[in-house]
Amino acid sequence: MMNNNLFNYTLHLADTTLILGQRNAAWCGHGPVLEQDIAITNISLDLIGQSRSFYQYAATQKADGSTEDSFAYLRSEREFKNCLLVEQPNGDWAQTILRQFLFSSFQHLLFQQLQNNKDATLAAIAEKSLKEVTYHLRWSSEWVIRLGDGTEESRNKMLKAITELWPFTGEQFIPATYEENMGINLLSIKEVWLKKVTDILTEATLQVPENIFMHTGGKNGIHTEQLGFILTELQYIQKTYPGCEW
Amino acid sequence: MVTMNNIIADKESVYACLQEIADPEIPVLSIIDLGIVRNIQITDDELEVFITSTYTGCPAMDMIAADIRMKLSSLGFTKIKITSLISPIWTTDWMSEEGKRKLIEYGIAPPDKRFLIAKDGVDCPHCQSSNTRLISEFGSTACKALFQCNDCQEPFDYFKCH
Ligand SMILES: [Zn+2]
Numbered sequence: 446m447m448n449n450n451l452f453n454y455t456l457h458l459a460d461t462t463l464i465l466g467q468r469n470a471a472w473c474g475h476g477p478v479l480e481q482d483i484a485i486t487n488i489s490l491d492l493i494g495q496s497r498s499f500y501q502y503a504a505t506q507k508a509d510g511s512t513e514d515s516f517a518y519l520r521s522e523r524e525f526k527n528c529l530l531v532e533q534p535n536g537d538w539a540q541t542i543l544r545q546f547l548f549s550s551f552q553h554l555l556f557q558q559l560q561n562n563k564d565a566t567l568a569a570i571a572e573k574s575l576k577e578v579t580y581h582l583r584w585s586s587e588w589v590i591r592l593g594d595g596t597e598e599s600r601n602k603m604l605k606a607i608t609e610l611w612p613f614t615g616e617q618f619i620p621a622t623y624e625e626n627m628g629i630n631l632l633s634i635k636e637v638w639l640k641k642v643t644d645i646l647t648e649a650t651l652q653v654p655e656n657i658f659m660h661t662g663g664k665n666g667i668h669t670e671q672l673g674f675i676l677t678e679l680q681y682i683q684k685t686y687p688g689c690e691w
Numbered sequence: 692m693v694t695m696n697n698i699i700a701d702k703e704s705v706y707a708c709l710q711e712i713a714d715p716e717i718p719v720l721s722i723i724d725l726g727i728v729r730n731i732q733i734t735d736d737e738l739e740v741f742i743t744s745t746y747t748g749c750p751a752m753d754m755i756a757a758d759i760r761m762k763l764s765s766l767g768f769t770k771i772k773i774t775s776l777i778s779p780i781w782t783t784d785w786m787s788e789e790g791k792r793k794l795i796e797y798g799i800a801p802p803d804k805r806f807l808i809a810k811d812g813v814d815c816p817h818c819q820s821s822n823t824r825l826i827s828e829f830g831s832t833a834c835k836a837l838f839q840c841n842d843c844q845e846p847f848d849y850f851k852c853h
Contacts, residue, residue: 480837481827483829483830483831484827484828484829487829487832488829490750490833491747491748492748494746494747495747498747565778566777570777572778573777573781574747577746577747577748580829583828584829
């Protein structure tokens with residue numbers, strides 16, 4: 446019999462990486478300079494690659510003919526379990542950078558823990574992805590510092606990005622039932638994460654907000670209005686021409 | 692040794708055949724040089740090839756699998772199974788010395804243990820100078836970083852340690 450906790454957690458990991466990959470992909474051809482355009486789209490590719498591994502694993506668990514594609518293209522908004530942070534709009538370069546940094550700093554810690562999970566497949570995907578995530582974290586950290594400690598304009602954009610995105614960072618550390626049952630310890634990550642984020646923001650002459658209301662729900666399918674727009678675009682072809690291939 | 696459709700196929704000839712399949716993004720490297728073929732198994736009339744992907748998001752992997760299938764069917768195999776392994780994790784340590792030499796000739800700096808994280812100083816594949824600088828941690832593909840040589844001024848890709 447299928448283990449629902451494992452299945453839902455696998456989908457949560459898959460959805461989170463897919464949606465952030467899709468968001469970053471929208472920068473393709475629009476990056477501020479060529480090297481950074483390539484960087485953000487490479488990160489997108491890494492994330493979509495991770496999501497494929499997770500979806501493929503979810504498909505073997507479900508064993509009902511579901512595929513990585515059917516999970517990505519044929520599920521509705523309420524079935525997606527990604528965290529809310531990753532579905533937030535690209536905004537400007539500062540907002541995209543900050544979103545990546547807030548996520549990569551979390552993912553880096555989570556995957557370090559996950560690579561020791563008793564589920565061998567999740568552990569292997571996490572171990573493999575960690576090498577990429579290390580690059581994502583370095584790259585986004587450097588950009589946060591460059592923009593925060595940059596010009597008045599870049600600094601103001603970072604300040605605005607922090608205001609926009611910080612309310613979506615609390616959800617990461619509130620475990621869904623399936624996470625708890627998978628033995629994922631988010632509290633142990635929280636402190637290390639906050640220290641890392643504080644260190645980088647301080648170096649960027651920025652501050653970590655305090656006592657901010659935190660949104661929740663994404664892990665259980667309750668999303669901000671953003672996800673609907675993403676899925677409309679992402680799933681358009683499969684919904685218009687079901688089963689279409691090329 | 693197995694005889695199929697009058698074609699004699701043993702592991703050695705399968706490997707020789709796979710040696711001719713190039714990485715679609717770095718055509719100078721074969722998939723054997725890259726170290727992504729982990730094992731092959733020949734049973735009765737079926738051939739199973741075990742591969743590991745380099746990067747999780749490497750778009751070349753689907754194409755490589757299709758190439759393997761096409762190439763091996765020319766050896767006479769009709770039942771070909773390609774199994775993708777996640778574990779053990781592929782690392783650039785699996786790249787053959789031959790592969791690293793080919794990379795340099797091609798103008799790409801091979802993975803270098805002194806630079807686990809890409810930073811200034813990777814040897815220039817054109818003039819061997821180590822007076823080089825990192826331009827971007829992400830190069831023309833996800834597995835490479837972009838450098839420029841301060842001596843010969845040539846830009847070059849560095850195949851990152853992974
Ligand atoms: Zn040079």
